[in-house]
Amino acid sequence: MEYDWSKRFSLLAQRTRPPEISWLMAQALEVPGLISLAAGFVDQESLPHEEVSRILEPLLREKSAGQAALQYGTTQGDLELRQLLVQRLRAEGVFHPAAKIDESHMLIGSGSQQVLYLAAEALLDEGDIILLEAPTYFVVLGILQSRNLRTFGIDTDADGIVVEKVEECLAALEKRGEISRVKMLYLMSYATNPLGITLAPERRKRLLALLQSYREKGYPILLLEDAAYRRLGFADPIPHPIKSLEADNDLVLYTESFSKTLSPGFRLGFGVGPKSLIDKMVDLKGNHDFGSSNLNQQLLKTILSSGTFDAHGQTLRRVYARKCEMVLGRMAETFPPQAHWLRPTGSFYTWVTLPEAWDTGPRSEIFKRALAQKVLYVPGCLCYSPDRPEAEHASSMRLCFGMIGEQQLLEGYARIARALREVMG
Amino acid sequence: MEYDWSKRFSLLAQRTRPPEISWLMAQALEVPGLISLAAGFVDQESLPHEEVSRILEPLLREKSAGQAALQYGTTQGDLELRQLLVQRLRAEGVFHPAAKIDESHMLIGSGSQQVLYLAAEALLDEGDIILLEAPTYFVVLGILQSRNLRTFGIDTDADGIVVEKVEECLAALEKRGEISRVKMLYLMSYATNPLGITLAPERRKRLLALLQSYREKGYPILLLEDAAYRRLGFADPIPHPIKSLEADNDLVLYTESFSKTLSPGFRLGFGVGPKSLIDKMVDLKGNHDFGSSNLNQQLLKTILSSGTFDAHGQTLRRVYARKCEMVLGRMAETFPPQAHWLRPTGSFYTWVTLPEAWDTGPRSEIFKRALAQKVLYVPGCLCYSPDRPEAEHASSMRLCFGMIGEQQLLEGYARIARALREVMG
Numbered sequence: 001m002e003y004d005w006s007k008r009f010s011l012l013a014q015r016t017r018p019p020e021i022s023w024l025m026a027q028a029l030e031v032p033g034l035i036s037l038a039a040g041f042v043d044q045e046s047l048p049h050e051e052v053s054r055i056l057e058p059l060l061r062e063k064s065a066g067q068a069a070l071q072y073g074t075t076q077g078d079l080e081l082r083q084l085l086v087q088r089l090r091a092e093g094v095f096h097p098a099a100k101i102d103e104s105h106m107l108i109g110s111g112s113q114q115v116l117y118l119a120a121e122a123l124l125d126e127g128d129i130i131l132l133e134a135p136t137y138f139v140v141l142g143i144l145q146s147r148n149l150r151t152f153g154i155d156t157d158a159d160g161i162v163v164e165k166v167e168e169c170l171a172a173l174e175k176r177g178e179i180s181r182v183k184m185l186y187l188m189s190y191a192t193n194p195l196g197i198t199l200a201p202e203r204r205k206r207l208l209a210l211l212q213s214y215r216e217k218g219y220p221i222l223l224l225e226d227a228a229y230r231r232l233g234f235a236d237p238i239p240h241p242i243k244s245l246e247a248d249n250d251l252v253l254y255t256e257s258f259s260k261t262l263s264p265g266f267r268l269g270f271g272v273g274p275k276s277l278i279d280k281m282v283d284l285k286g287n288h289d290f291g292s293s294n295l296n297q298q299l300l301k302t303i304l305s306s307g308t309f310d311a312h313g314q315t316l317r318r319v320y321a322r323k324c325e326m327v328l329g330r331m332a333e334t335f336p337p338q339a340h341w342l343r344p345t346g347s348f349y350t351w352v353t354l355p356e357a358w359d360t361g362p363r364s365e366i367f368k369r370a371l372a373q374k375v376l377y378v379p380g381c382l383c384y385s386p387d388r389p390e391a392e393h394a395s396s397m398r399l400c401f402g403m404i405g406e407q408q409l410l411e412g413y414a415r416i417a418r419a420l421r422e423v424m425g
Numbered sequence: 426m427e428y429d430w431s432k433r434f435s436l437l438a439q440r441t442r443p444p445e446i447s448w449l450m451a452q453a454l455e456v457p458g459l460i461s462l463a464a465g466f467v468d469q470e471s472l473p474h475e476e477v478s479r480i481l482e483p484l485l486r487e488k489s490a491g492q493a494a495l496q497y498g499t500t501q502g503d504l505e506l507r508q509l510l511v512q513r514l515r516a517e518g519v520f521h522p523a524a525k526i527d528e529s530h531m532l533i534g535s536g537s538q539q540v541l542y543l544a545a546e547a548l549l550d551e552g553d554i555i556l557l558e559a560p561t562y563f564v565v566l567g568i569l570q571s572r573n574l575r576t577f578g579i580d581t582d583a584d585g586i587v588v589e590k591v592e593e594c595l596a597a598l599e600k601r602g603e604i605s606r607v608k609m610l611y612l613m614s615y616a617t618n619p620l621g622i623t624l625a626p627e628r629r630k631r632l633l634a635l636l637q638s639y640r641e642k643g644y645p646i647l648l649l650e651d652a653a654y655r656r657l658g659f660a661d662p663i664p665h666p667i668k669s670l671e672a673d674n675d676l677v678l679y680t681e682s683f684s685k686t687l688s689p690g691f692r693l694g695f696g697v698g699p700k701s702l703i704d705k706m707v708d709l710k711g712n713h714d715f716g717s718s719n720l721n722q723q724l725l726k727t728i729l730s731s732g733t734f735d736a737h738g739q740t741l742r743r744v745y746a747r748k749c750e751m752v753l754g755r756m757a758e759t760f761p762p763q764a765h766w767l768r769p770t771g772s773f774y775t776w777v778t779l780p781e782a783w784d785t786g787p788r789s790e791i792f793k794r795a796l797a798q799k800v801l802y803v804p805g806c807l808c809y810s811p812d813r814p815e816a817e818h819a820s821s822m823r824l825c826f827g828m829i830g831e832q833q834l835l836e837g838y839a840r841i842a843r844a845l846r847e848v849m850g
Contacts, residue, residue: 003645003675005548005702008608013547016708041497049491057482066474070688071828072466110535110714117713122438123430143712183433220428250428263495265720277430283441287568288542289535293718295690403496 016146019139020362020382028376035412038376040193040349041403042260046319048312052263055302065298073294075286076278077108077270081301085270088304093240094254098247105249107278107285110292112228112257112269116186117143118281118288119224119253119271123183124149131169131185133161135351135383135396137193137226140186150181153385158342160199161187163206170214170221184222185211189241191229194383194398195351196344201239208245208252215251222277228257228269231313233346234321249274258300260347261313266296320348323401327413334417336424348402352416353380354395358424361394366423375415441571444564445787445807453801460837463801465618465774466828467685471744473737477688480727490723498719500711501703502533502695506726510695513729518665519679523672530674532703532710535717537653537682537694541611542568543706543713544649544678544696548608549574556594556610558586560776560808560821562618562651565611575606578810583767585624586612588631595639595646609647610636614666616654619808619823620776621769626664633670633677640676647702653682653694656738658771659746674699683725685772686738691721745773748826752838759842761849773827777841778805779820783849786819794847800840 006014021038028036060066076082082103095101109115124130126148132140134153144151152173155165166185173179185207189199199207211221225242243254253273258266271278285291303309324344331341331350341352360366361379370377380396399416401409431439446463453461485491501507507528520526534540549555551573557565559578569576580590591610598604614624624632636646650667668679678698683691696703710716728734749769756766756775766777785791786804795802805821824841826834 002673002699002701003640005645005647005699006705008548008645008647009705010546010548010550010553012550013705013709016705016712018704018708019711022711039497044492044496047492047495049485049488049495052495053482053485053491056485057478060474060478060481063474066478067469067472070472070474070477070690071469072464072684072689110717114714121435123433123435125435125437128435139712146709146712215428220430220433222430222433248427259497263720264497265495265718265723267714267716267718267720274427274430276427279443280431280434280438280441283443284438284571286444286447287441287564287571288713289539289692291692292535293690293692293721295688295692295721296718298690 012146015148017142019142021138021378023362024376024378027371031371031374034374034376035404035408035415036376037399037401037412037416038378039403040400042264043316043319044403045405046315047263048308051308051312052299052303055306055308056299059298059302069295069298071294073291073297075291076282077106077291078294078297078301079103081108081297082106084301084304086272089272093244096244096247099249101249101272105275105278106270106272107281108292108297109269109271109285110267110289111259112226112255112271113139115255115269115271115281116140116224116226118284119184119222119277120144120147121284122277122280123222127181129173129178129182131166131182132385133187133192134385134388135194135380136186136385137188138378138382141385151385151387153388156195156197158197160192160197160203161207163203163210166207167210170210179214179219182219182221184224186224186226188226188228189230190227190238191233191344191346193229193347194349194378196342196347196349198233198239198345204239204242205245208242211251220251223252225252225254227254228260229347230256231261232316232320234317234324235345253277261316262303262309266300268292268296268300320346323348323406323409326406327401327409330410330413334414336417336420338424339420348400350399350401352397352399354424356391356395359394360397366419369419369422370416373415373419375412375419377416437571440573442567444567446563446803448787449801449803452796456796456799459799459801460829460833460840461801462824462826462837462841463803464828465825467689468741468744469828470830471740472688473733476733476737477724477728480731480733481724484723484727494720494723496719498716498722500716501707502531502716503719503722503726504528506533506722507531509726509729511697514697518669521669521672524674526674526697530700530703531695531697532706533717533722534694534696534710535692535714536684537651537680537696538564540680540694540696540706541565541649541651543709544609544647544702545569545572546709547702547705548647552606554598554603554607556591556607557810558612558617559810559813560619560805561611561810562613563803563807566810576810576812578813581620581622583622585617585622585628586632588628588635591632592635595635604639604644607644607646609649611649611651613651613653614655615652615663616658616769616771618654618772619774619803621767621772621774623658623664623770629664629667630670633667636676645676648677650677650679652679653685654772655681656686657741657745659742659749660770678702686741687728687734691725693717693721693725745771748773748831748834751831752826752834755835755838759839761845763849764845773825775824775826777822777824779849781816781820784819785822791844791848794844795841798840798844800837800844802841
């Protein structure tokens with residue numbers, strides 16, 4: 001018998017659970033022919049294998065560039081890549097014109113996920129408080145739970161997080177003498193996972209002003225602005241990020257991922273923010289892995305500077321907008337009238353809510369019927385901070401139209417409709 | 426003024442310091458024409474850019490394989506890659522014939538560094554105890570310090586870690602009632618960094634037997650066997666790893682890196698060990714980054730199965746053995762008679778010790794003269810656990826003959842010789 005190391009785990013390890021989504025995926029493997037609308041994978045068909053192949057081959061063939069790409073890079077990330085990204089971001093209006101931001105304020109990570117993890121590791125001790133949207137990106141909840149943090153879910157509506165609710169929450173924490181424990185507000189500012197909504201411009205301003213007022217009172221709270229889907233919006237103009245409203249590069253750590261906009265296979269993303277924080281995250285990353293794949297960073301640099309990245313972004317917006325219209329049409333035709341959903345502003349999630357009487361959780365009748373119909377979804381309850389009322393958790397579902405092809409998608413949504421109708425009548 | 430986030434750092438972040446080696450590297454940048462024998466980078470000239478280019482291009486060009494390589498992989502690592510690696514390791518004698526080991530016992534990480542970090546995160550709480558060689562791989566010391574662990578450095582000689590000293594250390598800890606806090610023994614079993622020595626076969630057996638006796642007493646201690654340099658030994662036969670002596674896959678987490686044997690640019694390595702530990706490390710990795718670059722894993726699979734990897738290993742052993750003889754020759758010719766060194770059994774480090782009167786530390790006269798001679802080395806003091814006596818720290822140096830070309834190497838070692846002679850007469 002192998003020794004069971006669980007008896008020796010650290011406290012952090014004991015609190016780290018396999019993500020619920022793993023359990024969902026395992027279900028998927030056991031049901032042949034199942035269509036998964038659960039995983040947040042990207043459109044397979046548009047993955048730019050030819051473009052990457054065309055760029056990679058000469059890059060590696062040339063001796064000096066090829067060997068440099070195969071050598072170690074730096075922990076913070078390739079200098080020229082960071083320079084190129086900062087320059088692009090400035091041109092796109094991501095930074096305030098007065099903000100003094102250069103490549104030293106940026107860290108390249110193994111996906112924006114790692115940037116998020118490093119920010120949490122840099123700032124958060126047990127018992128610290130973090131605010132986030134309700135519902136939010138469920139993977140973040142797992143990270144926070146493993147660190148024994150207290151999370152507060154804030155109401156959202158079709159315009160994004162409700163700033164008055166953030167204000168109320170902070171005021172209540174201040175009254176209870178806990179405001180100094182609030183270290184971070186995490187939010188997605190574009191086409192959120194799971195709601196598909198984009199934070200309204202006017203709320204961006206008010207949210208930053210609110211955090212600035214707390215900073216002035218001596219309580220700086222980091223705003224982790226996850227802009228993973230900024231480049232996957234369906235309609236122009238896309239509002240500028242919260243980062244762009246900040247003249248002093250003070251409170252906002254802005255992150256993007258190349259997983260959704262280019263390829264998850266590269267495992268690259270970045271964070272840009274206050275230097276003191278970035279420097280510490282670099283030190284932490286040095287302990288983690290010395291830096292993300294240098295080969296992939298060299299590749300990415302060429303993909304960015306050749307125009308391939310921007311052209312591919314155009315394609316992706318078209319692909320997802322088309323898929324979105326298609327599934328919205330199918331939902332309107334087939335879903336029971338009690339079901340409601342938001343129109344996504346970008347990315348690839350639809351969020352369906354049912355009247356509170358109908359449970360969608362992993363042990364619910366609806367979930368079982370969906371599995372019987374050979375279709376999988378993410379139960380909405382996984383996306384809520386545990387402080388939120390249970391009734392709210394129970395009756396929503398995230399359906400992802402990212403990865404799978406159009407015909408399969410239509411069939412997948414139709415199967416969800418059948419499962420809902422079987423249970424709800 | 427940007428806000429200084431250091432006032433808000435977590436305890437772990439406060440304890441995480443930039444590695445001393447960063448300071449060394451910064452020095453290097455400021456001295457034009459400097460030859461760095463400090464960084465543990467690999468031979469640049471032999472990096473297989475053409476082979477990788479030849480394999481990558483068709484892999485990506487083909488639609489289905491290419492798009493799959495650009496999609497997300499799994500957190501644990503590509504299934505086929507793990508199967509292939511386990512099969513190869515078994516054929517190489519890395520596992521005990523009776524050991525039931527399959528791909529579920531393996532995790533692919535972003536270098537073996539990440540595997541190490543995840544093992545530490547999985548097992549170690551503040552105040553826990555870890556044993557390691559004196560001197561040891563200095564990056565590990567940084568990770569352990571950031572977690573506020575207690576480290577005990579164990580004597581080594583030309584045959585590796587002295588098992589009697591491990592025994593004494595554990596007995597003393599048992600007597601003090603602290604044995605249950607000992608969670609790990611970290612060691613390199615082949616051509617260690619920094620000593621270049623390979624643990625003698627007979628010591629491998631005794632060390633494992635010692636740990637097994639503690640496991641039977643109810644105190645399992647993980648043996649983290651870092652075999653990063655197993656494939657870079659200069660002489661056959663290479664002894665089997667400690668892992669191979671264990672019939673039950675119980676106490677040894679065995680790791681290898683592809684950074685030294687193929688390319689650091691891929692940022693890939695693996696760990697293989699007890700399932701309960703691997704499973705938890707996979708959960709932790711899910712929070713870190715969802716898994717290492719899938720593109721690089723697909724590439725690696727082809728490189729392994731095409732024979733390119735093994736052929737390249739042959740080349741590397743030849744390259745480093747030749748460089749080794751060369752620098753040993755230069756040392757014998759030019760170094761002052763008070764300097765002693767070990768003959769490396771593989772990899773690319775020479776370890777020089779001076780009589781205790783001569784300080785080699787970052788503020789020493791020798792270090793300053795070396796910089797004036799435009800050559801950089803790693804002061805030996807960085808490689809010792811803080812519990813070791815200070816006198817021992819003070820008078821050794823690590824010289825790496827990995828990255829730079831032969832002419833530069835000869836000049837670099839000659840510069841060290843001049844610096845030593847200037848100070849020591």
